[in-house]
Amino acid sequence: MRMLINVAETVVADALRGMAAAHPELVVDAENRVIVRRDAPVAQKVALVSGGGSGHEPLHGGFVGPGMLDAACPGEVFTSPVPDQMVRAAAAVDSGNGVLFIVKNYTGDVLNFQMAAELAEDEGVQVASVLVNDDVAVIDSTFTAGRRGTGATLFVEKIAGAAAEEGMPLERVEALARQVVASSRSFGVALSACTTPAKGSPTFDLPAGELELGVGIHGEPGRERRAMMTSREIADFAVDAVLEDLDPRLPVLVLVNGMGATPLLELYGFNAEVRRVLDERGVAVARTLVGNYVTSLDMAGCSVTLCQVDGELLRLWDAPVETAGLRWGR
Amino acid sequence: MRMLINVAETVVADALRGMAAAHPELVVDAENRVIVRRDAPVAQKVALVSGGGSGHEPLHGGFVGPGMLDAACPGEVFTSPVPDQMVRAAAAVDSGNGVLFIVKNYTGDVLNFQMAAELAEDEGVQVASVLVNDDVAVIDSTFTAGRRGTGATLFVEKIAGAAAEEGMPLERVEALARQVVASSRSFGVALSACTTPAKGSPTFDLPAGELELGVGIHGEPGRERRAMMTSREIADFAVDAVLEDLDPRLPVLVLVNGMGATPLLELYGFNAEVRRVLDERGVAVARTLVGNYVTSLDMAGCSVTLCQVDGELLRLWDAPVETAGLRWGR
Amino acid sequence: MSETALDAAFFVRWMTAAAAVIDREAERLTELDSPIGDADHGANMQRGFVAVAKMVETEPPATPGGVLTAAGRQLISSVGGASGPLYGTLLRRAGKALGDAPQVSAQELRSALGAGVDAVGQLGGSAPGDKTMLDALVPGVAALATSFDAAAEAAEGGALATVPILARKGRASYLGERSIGHQDPGATSSALLFSALAEVAK
């Protein structure tokens, strides 16, 4: 097992202790597994809470701070957190202006956040929830679990976070979050499987020289296995898959996201190909972010997320943000 | 070959095109392989130029921008750039206040920067050079190539960059850079080898269940191979190796650096252990940075760098920085 | 079906036996969750039933319904994932259906579990044939009308029968056609719960 850990059972708790040591600007409750910005609850502000299984860092804990999330709830590796965490987080950050739950569309996340919303509302917290479901590799139908939530989560958290920071009311923040969801699509590719601490060996067997198209961020195999493709071919395939489900009339935000083990050097090279395809398809690029943001432990591979933005979304994207994983503006 | 590339020969050029697409705030000359901040030369400011082999991203190109480097010269993967690049970079950023070359101590980098310094001076640019050599895994003696430059490069570039941004003269910026070098030590560990595009297979064979202690950032094996250790044991070993060569009387900056393929989740868990050891040894921690900053392509593993800081170095560390790889302050 | 009355101690023994068999089979459950899921089902169930076993040992509820309700709450608070809320709801709803009777019959247990299984389908938006835990739970509960052993056998059969199914719910559904040929981990853990029940009923 090539892991920098003590034992599988304490991986998440150990990481939270390490986060606490590195980030005095956060309140990290390692026992109850809640990460909260230190100045919460922020008066007059809608609070944003997200969470999900661990193993996707910096998502979500690395996105807690001014301009983005108020709190994050990390579950076990690839396992949705439990409702108790979300209820505790909501109580810690609610300033009386309501809480928005940002939920990636996985059965576990959906059910646990749903239970938490009911419990939090019982305690007098106003809760709204938005479901992120951007992954076009999964067919969206009422007969399936629906599209997965992946890279677009970053766009939703950033833009809704900026809206909340500006003092917009809950319904408006929620509506903007839904607009981002509706405007975003993703497609992912794996060049290797990942290894979870609990299993200790790769989640599936992928011989070198082959790749998986249409993977999620939990070490699942994708929709299809193929012989290895070049960066150029992958960009053609991924961007076209996204554009098939999204027809951007407006400029797009581009996220070229690494799955964890693909070097930044390769991600930038891949971005050159993504830009080429977008140019060829006549899609204007407003902003580009390249890096490991929504990861799948040590999986090699990448995903492309596009989000079509109007003037307001772009302004909110550009607004200052100050978190461990994303920072800009002044 | 599990790589997101087109062909090995164009990896660096492709990455530079992708950087140019993602970062309008940089001038990326993909043909001549120079990355320059858009507002260079900055009047009244000493200019900082660094560079080295590619494959360590975000180092150095990701550290170009206000508060850090004025230009970076990326070589081929794990290969020092050539003097022509450095001369071109120096000419592009010199405002007449001189240029500081920040050079990692490898024979190739040293010789190429040395040639470049001579050529640039012939062209009337005042050049000073500082050599970063922080890796305690390598014995520092006149009979060897000396300690390698690794994680401390980030501290040198950040602190010297802040000093230059404040308008300090070349001698002062150079002296501060030397102080950082003298105050910094690192130790690295590999849990896997990495794969260079040119070779296409792992640079050495490391069976799962074993690790290499004392590795550099070029896919070289380390000083010693051992049976796999826990995060706790690795932290004890690495921090003690650093402290054997550095006896900090002052608080330290801590860099817990990933080699590329080790998930952030594990790096944070490792940071908890690093902090524990430092606490046990009575070393005060001023600031901590956790992430993939000085990488070795897709190598799994980590390094620890400590830099002892006085009030001035800490102030310069905290000063605003605005680059692709490191951003904070307002 | 035996007409023995089942008391709180029986339900405590069931939960303890369930925890033991989940612990023994955790690795297999995670293995099953690897090719068509995210390789955590064994760890999830283990974490949940360790908590349940501890609860029934340290503060055992006084009634059969109390044991199941508390166990369900424990699963919700400690498992996470899809299986936490689903198994938690199964046991909580069954516990509530048993009310506060100090003893219950096997038939009362069957109808309570039936209510729990309905709640799972409602919460998950799923039905038998979707390649989920329901494919073991539904035949298991039905066969309780015959005997505990028959229920264990039927649940096990239901779990095995998930192999050729194309998944329509849960993570396995993301794989489309590629989900065919793999046994559902949740159906497998459901069968284990029935086998623990049959074991303590002997």
Next chain:
Amino acid sequence: MSETALDAAFFVRWMTAAAAVIDREAERLTELDSPIGDADHGANMQRGFVAVAKMVETEPPATPGGVLTAAGRQLISSVGGASGPLYGTLLRRAGKALGDAPQVSAQELRSALGAGVDAVGQLGGSAPGDKTMLDALVPGVAALATSFDAAAEAAEGGALATVPILARKGRASYLGERSIGHQDPGATSSALLFSALAEVAK
């Protein structure tokens, strides 16, 4: 040693032959640079000699000294790494030593290369026995006194003799004891340059 005079065309042929043999052996050089280096020596040399071959083809200098000087400059501008400045200095210094004579003798070449080798040692702070290119260059140049073939053989022998050496310079030195048992990639590429020389002299 043959007393033939060597003209610019001979040096152009040498550089072209060197480029060809480096191209053929690039993978092996990178392989050698893997266990005790950073797996780039083959790619580095290939890039450099592709540039050199192109230069001598498109704008061949008029004198032996001119060819070596321009080739050295080309290596410095295109290789990078440790080998770029070192090989670049070797050829540049040798080229300068040859001056602008239109033809040179083998003995003049030998003493010019000797000056180049000295410059390499000075620039690299290295000496024979450190497990570097010098371990092939020094015996190679010495044996030029006998013949081109003897030089190629001596350089090849020098490269092989680096195997048991503990590295004191270059990346291999980082490995300490573990550098023992591996052949130095730079010494190997130096031997290839001598073999190209022997080949074109036939």
